[in-house]
Amino acid sequence: MTATHDLLQLYPHWTEIEELDDIPSWVHLSLEQTPWVVVRRAPALEGQIAVGVRGQERHLRQALNIPQSLVAQKVTPEQCIASPSLPSVQKRYYNDRWSTMPALQALEQLCSQWADNQMNWGPTGSVGFELATGHRTVTMTSDLDIMLRCAQFLEPAVAEQLWQQTLELPVRVDVQIETPYGAVALQEWAKPATDRVLMRTLQGPLLVSDPWNPRIV
Known part of the structure; x- marks a missing residue:
């Protein structure tokens, strides 16, 4: 699967x-x-x-x-940071990358900040691709893309705490919350501008009030 x-x-x-x-x-x-x-x-x-x-x-x-x-x-994105992959094993082979690439440094910092949040998450985009394949896709200007897998409802207040922590990192961080029905941006769920948020689904983008109960509103 x-x-x-x-x-x-x-x-x-x-x-x-x-x-x-x-x-x-x-x-x-x-x-x-x-x-x-x-x-x-x-x-x-x-x-x-x-x-x-x-x-x-x-x-x-x-x-x-x-x-x-x-x-x-x-x-999976989660396996890219699963112990002992980060930092011990991965860092041993890509030490020069971890010390020079801002996106990899940001990932290491985020691993420390989110060490106790008990959630399943991991890098996607160029960072995830490089960690999984060993092919050097991360550049000096790469963002850090993160997938946060949440099967259960995530309180917006908790989402805001997580999002605030990403603002301290040295690169732009884009976190997507993956629900059983699709994905919504962490920042948008943390501070919704309206009572609806944009969710990416297999059927295309939808405006929903609750990404875990995606009744179209």
Whole structure:
């Protein structure tokens, strides 16, 4: 079972994906170099997974649907920071990266700040991709994208405390709360401008009053 933001390593026969015949050449080159994809929020047929391919440039992203049988390994955002991955093992291999990349430094600080919050969370975006694959995707200007998995209702006051802690970090931090029905920005849930918040779902964006009980209002 996969979820949005999971990182998937593909078996070598990924070259048999039919959709590869009609997509840009950079996708082939990217997968040849790093055969990993990220699960995206989109509907897929039975036996298929909706994924995205990262290119060398930030604007290069390609949506694909792949057979589940192509998945050799799965790494979740939570596993990217699971002990002993951070900082002992990961830092040992990427010491130069942890000392020079602001986004990685921000992640280490956030791990310390959120050590006792008893919630499931982890990095996505370029930081998550680098930690899962070892491919250097983080740059000096990278933001820190975080997935916070909340199966149960999160009080807005608690969300505000968590969001305030991210403001102390050296880079911009974008935290998405993942509910069983979709995702909402931590900042928006912490300080809603109205009685509705924007939630990303498999059916597209929706305005809801409660992301854990998404009755459209």
